[in-house]
Amino acid sequence: MIEDLVVGLAGSGGDGVVSAGESLLAAASSQGFYAMMTKSFGSQIRGGESSCRVRLSTRKVLNPGGVLDVAVALNWEDFRRFGAELPIGPGTVLIHEAKAGPPPADLAPSGRMPREVIGVPLAELAKASAGTDRAKTTIVLGVLSGWFGVPQEALDRGLQKKFAQKGEGLLEANRKALARGISFAAEHPLAAPRALARPEASAPKLLCDGNEMCASAAIFSGCEFFGGYPITPSTEVMQILSRELPRYGGVVLQAEDEISGVGATVGASFAGKKSMTATSGPGMSLKTEMLGLASIAELPLVLLNVQRGGPSTGMPTKPEQADLFQAAFSAHGDVLRPVLAPSSVEDTFRLTVEAFNLAEKYQTPVVILSDQEIAQRKETVDPIDVSRFEVLERLRPTSEQLTGGYQRFAETPSGVSPLSHPGMQGGNYLAAGIEHDVKGAPTASGATHAAMNTKRFRKLAPLQERSDLFERQGPPDAPIALVSWGSSAGVAREAFALARARRLPVKLLIPSLLYPVAEPVYRAFFASVRAGLVLELSHQGQLYRVLRMFVDVPPGVTSFARSGAQPFRADELLERLEQQAEALR
Amino acid sequence: MNAFLAPNDYKSPLKPIWCPGCGDYGVLQALYRALSAVGRPPHEIAFISGIGCSSRIPGYTTAYGFNTLHGRALPIAQGVKLANPDLLVIVAGGDGDGFSIGGGHVPHVIRRNVDLTYLVMDNQVYGLTKGQLSPTSPRGLKTVTSPMGSLEQPINPLLTVLAYGAGFVAQATPADMPGMTALIEEAIRYPGFSFVNIQSPCITFGEEDQQLKAHKARMKPLASLGHDPANQLAALDLARAYGTELYTGVFYRNPSPPPTYDALVRQRQVELQKGEPRSRSRVLDGYLKA
Numbered sequence: 068m069i070e071d072l073v074v075g076l077a078g079s080g081g082d083g084v085v086s087a088g089e090s091l092l093a094a095a096s097s098q099g100f101y102a103m104m105t106k107s108f109g110s111q112i113r114g115g116e117s118s119c120r121v122r123l124s125t126r127k128v129l130n131p132g133g134v135l136d137v138a139v140a141l142n143w144e145d146f147r148r149f150g151a152e153l154p155i156g157p158g159t160v161l162i163h164e165a166k167a168g169p170p171p172a173d174l175a176p177s178g179r180m181p182r183e184v185i186g187v188p189l190a191e192l193a194k195a196s197a198g199t200d201r202a203k204t205t206i207v208l209g210v211l212s213g214w215f216g217v218p219q220e221a222l223d224r225g226l227q228k229k230f231a232q233k234g235e236g237l238l239e240a241n242r243k244a245l246a247r248g249i250s251f252a253a254e255h256p257l258a259a260p261r262a263l264a265r266p267e268a269s270a271p272k273l274l275c276d277g278n279e280m281c282a283s284a285a286i287f288s289g290c291e292f293f294g295g296y297p298i299t300p301s302t303e304v305m306q307i308l309s310r311e312l313p314r315y316g317g318v319v320l321q322a323e324d325e326i327s328g329v330g331a332t333v334g335a336s337f338a339g340k341k342s343m344t345a346t347s348g349p350g351m352s353l354k355t356e357m358l359g360l361a362s363i364a365e366l367p368l369v370l371l372n373v374q375r376g377g378p379s380t381g382m383p384t385k386p387e388q389a390d391l392f393q394a395a396f397s398a399h400g401d402v403l404r405p406v407l408a409p410s411s412v413e414d415t416f417r418l419t420v421e422a423f424n425l426a427e428k429y430q431t432p433v434v435i436l437s438d439q440e441i442a443q444r445k446e447t448v449d450p451i452d453v454s455r456f457e458v459l460e461r462l463r464p465t466s467e468q469l470t471g472g473y474q475r476f477a478e479t480p481s482g483v484s485p486l487s488h489p490g491m492q493g494g495n496y497l498a499a500g501i502e503h504d505v506k507g508a509p510t511a512s513g514a515t516h517a518a519m520n521t522k523r524f525r526k527l528a529p530l531q532e533r534s535d536l537f538e539r540q541g542p543p544d545a546p547i548a549l550v551s552w553g554s555s556a557g558v559a560r561e562a563f564a565l566a567r568a569r570r571l572p573v574k575l576l577i578p579s580l581l582y583p584v585a586e587p588v589y590r591a592f593f594a595s596v597r598a599g600l601v602l603e604l605s606h607q608g609q610l611y612r613v614l615r616m617f618v619d620v621p622p623g624v625t626s627f628a629r630s631g632a633q634p635f636r637a638d639e640l641l642e643r644l645e646q647q648a649e650a651l652r
Numbered sequence: 653m654n655a656f657l658a659p660n661d662y663k664s665p666l667k668p669i670w671c672p673g674c675g676d677y678g679v680l681q682a683l684y685r686a687l688s689a690v691g692r693p694p695h696e697i698a699f700i701s702g703i704g705c706s707s708r709i710p711g712y713t714t715a716y717g718f719n720t721l722h723g724r725a726l727p728i729a730q731g732v733k734l735a736n737p738d739l740l741v742i743v744a745g746g747d748g749d750g751f752s753i754g755g756g757h758v759p760h761v762i763r764r765n766v767d768l769t770y771l772v773m774d775n776q777v778y779g780l781t782k783g784q785l786s787p788t789s790p791r792g793l794k795t796v797t798s799p800m801g802s803l804e805q806p807i808n809p810l811l812t813v814l815a816y817g818a819g820f821v822a823q824a825t826p827a828d829m830p831g832m833t834a835l836i837e838e839a840i841r842y843p844g845f846s847f848v849n850i851q852s853p854c855i856t857f858g859e860e861d862q863q864l865k866a867h868k869a870r871m872k873p874l875a876s877l878g879h880d881p882a883n884q885l886a887a888l889d890l891a892r893a894y895g896t897e898l899y900t901g902v903f904y905r906n907p908s909p910p911p912t913y914d915a916l917v918r919q920r921q922v923e924l925q926k927g928e929p930r931s932r933s934r935v936l937d938g939y940l941k942a
Contacts, residue, residue, distance in 0.1 A: 093941075274941045289932065314930050327730075490736060497710060497711045
């Protein structure tokens with residue numbers, strides 16, 4: 068029995084491999100498995116190549132997995148396009164459409180081809196059983212069920228749901244195809260049989276992706292306004308809020324451009340509402356000026372940037388972690404803007420709530436740096452007890468302050484000044500992008516400017532102490548550090564667990580707060596460290612470089628970084644950690 | 653409802669940075685009077701502007717002001733109005749702010765018909781940066797960035813705004829203070845997006861024929877021409893003369909104003925919130941798979 072199964076499927080756009088992956092995901096999650104599914108496409112709107120990868124496990128799934136346990140190729144050309152996204156190795160069971168012929172000899176980049184390669188006449192079996200070769204992905208589900216123990220009853224229930232609206236005939240045909248796939252598997256047993264263990268408990272789980280989690284957390288946090296412009300891969304957040312927010316009394320504005328989207332968000336925040344916008348790299352570039360305005364006018368605002376491959380249009384449908392510099396530093400003038408990064412779908416809920424809290428508490432724009440993988444991968448999540456989350460509101464002036472010469476930017480020990488909004492009598496003030504004195508009156512005084520900069524930085528100083536925004540695992544005195552963030556953190560967690568199982572002296576650090584760099588946290592973490600890796604999916608290794616700006620990173624700690632769309636694998640990471648441990652011996 | 657508010661109740665203690673003789677002083681005075689006539693207390697007014705000489709105007713009032721970014725007053729004002737439709741939202745800026753850097757926002761606020769009043773102080777030149785070409789500068793104008801004379805045709809604010817479908821379009825000049833005051837008041841009272849192009853002379857960089865004295869001689873009140881403001885085609889025809897004739901008054905006023913965007917948004921919210929109120933803490937329930 069195996070406890071973990073990683074399946075990758077690839078075909079052309081019309082083949083329905085993603086739909087098959089969704090069926091697999093739904094079936095597994097309904098049986099109490101933990102599961103995760105990532106999708107990957109060419110950039111075509113319709114057609115082109117498409118693929119998905121589904122990981123099923125009896126334990127919590129930390130990442131989409133490395134080398135595939137099972138690869139399904141409907142044709143070789145499309146399969147090959149996904150390269151490192153669907154890696155195969157000697158242990159992979161490679162299933163392919165029989166009429167596509169045997170796999171090309173150079174299919175495995177490592178040169179190590181799977182030992183078990185099975186041609187299944189998918190179209191032929193589909194035609195014979197269901198009367199149409201369109202049911203070939205249902206044949207795939209059948210063989211997966213037969214060979215790997217994906218429960219047939221759950222797949223069957225999935226078919227019922229999927230085809231309920233499409234007529235009895237289609238449902239019956241697909242049921243026949245499922246049965247035929249299962250019988251084919253029985254007729255052709257695997258040389259090395261393997262089947263999934265059944266999960267112990269089957270408590271209900273949430274099934275959603277990072278964008279759904281973010282939109283839900285925004286609603287939970289009391290968001291009342293969203294302004295934005297469609298952009299892959301963040302658009303789903305606007306789509307969900309367009310449907311849901313008005314039901315809670317909120318407003319969504321699909322603006323004419325990215326600038327207007329964030330502009331309306333700034334306006335709504337000025338008017339007293341919790342406000343949010345969402346975008347990806349190109350949109351973030353356009354929104355930058357408005358973030359500077361929110362910083363100097365001290366207005367709360369949450370901005371979600373779902374990172375994709377860049378620069379410029381880059382690779383809109385692929386993940387990358389190369390927008391950290393932009394999130395932290397894209398501003399003229401002295402600006403400190405908090406940047407948070409969720410490291411899983413579940414984590415997206417917590418950090419979106421945190422982003423709203425920081426924005427409201429410190430009257431500042433806050434950036435959530437998600438990425439295409441987390442935003443669009445669907446996974447099972449244990450139910451979240453939302454009552455453990457505190458929801459903060461902005462500091463508003465008291466009635467005494469409103470009747471006694473209200474000062475919008477009053478000097479306070481914390482640097483946070485009570486914030487009024489239009490409609491509040493006595494709170495009238497001038498907000499501005501221009502430097503201002505405590506009352507909001509424009510100024511060109513160097514002394515006032517310095518005092519205001521000090522105030523705007525002082526209010527964010529408590530972030531230095533937020534060690535709760537860092538996940539630490541492993542022995543505190545371990546000499547090897549593994550640091551990662553965002554979607555790569557899921558791989559780091561798995562590699563860390565493997566390393567600990569091999570008794571390597573490693574500890575793990577996953578920062579949720581990327582910027583400002585919480586120096587005391589890193590100082591304490593790095594104190595025992597002599598070697599290590601900072602793992603991230605970007606050419607430059609941006610977190611590594613940001614850390615070196617602010618912290619004395621031990622010289623033995625190096626960057627392990629590569630460009631997007633080539634996700635890390637736990638096994639390669641483990642190998643590196645072993646090398647480091649060896650070197651320390 | 654409210655005690656009488658005098659024009660001075662809308663006047664802030666800040667002293668304008670404008671040059672002596674700037675047309676914007678007149679606009680400010682007319683605005684105080686119009687706001688007094690409308691009677692909304694200053695804390696219920698949000699006055700949003702962009703960047704430029706004229707965009708300093710919110711700070712000279714006692715309303716909630718927001719002196720935003722160059723060209724971005726309209727997006728921010730829409731966010732304010734949609735977040736709180738009960739506010740009176742006024743937007744102001746110059747011709748460069750509204751029709752050059754911010755020109756992309758104008759058609760969209762108009763097609764949405766958000767209930768804002770947009771006052772453009774059009775002086776056909778960039779004043780704050782000291783005398784460069786603006787989108788409404790006449791062809792041939794010599795400025796520091798067009799030393800041999802401009803080769804560009806100016807944009808026609810009246811014609812474009814009318815063509816985008818605005819429900820209220822007027823033009824004013826500080827050379828006629830009672831007329832300008834009345835137009836601003838009427839624009840504020842119009843239920844929907846309203847636009848007033850104010851020919852506000854730049855005393856420092858403006859042309860001789862754009863000054864108040866010339867305005868007084870040239871201006872032609874549309875009412876005196878027998879123009880019917882309900883006639884959109886006639887308004888378009890008259891607007892073509894921007895740059896040659898100085899017509900003042902209402903070019904177009906939609907006789908049956910359609911519902912505003914903000915009103916429709918609110919109506920939909922009310923419809924969707926009928927029945928049991930939704931609990932924000934149950935937002936994840938829909939993702940639970942048994």
